[in-house]
Amino acid sequence: MERLVLQNLHSWRNKKNRLPLILKGARQVGETWLLKEFGRTGFKDYLYINFENNPSMSDLFEGSIDPHRILELVGALHGKK
Known part of the structure; x- marks a missing residue:
């Protein structure tokens, strides 16, 4: 399976x-x-984010929900591309 x-x-x-x-x-x-x-x-390379354990990550979705912006911010916060 x-x-x-x-x-x-x-x-x-x-x-x-x-x-x-x-x-x-x-x-x-x-x-x-x-x-x-x-x-x-x-x-x-990959990045796992648990929004329950890291609720501040939900702030990334405030305002514009442009995926390129969100991915850029997530990458910057975690040192990933």
């Missing part, structure tokens, strides 16, 4: 016109682990 779900995520990543990823599931079934593993195995 694990490989199938990761394989589906990698297929999604490789699509040229992919839609945003939304992962839904019951509590405690492995969504966080899956996304962290996907980031680790599917990308050279």
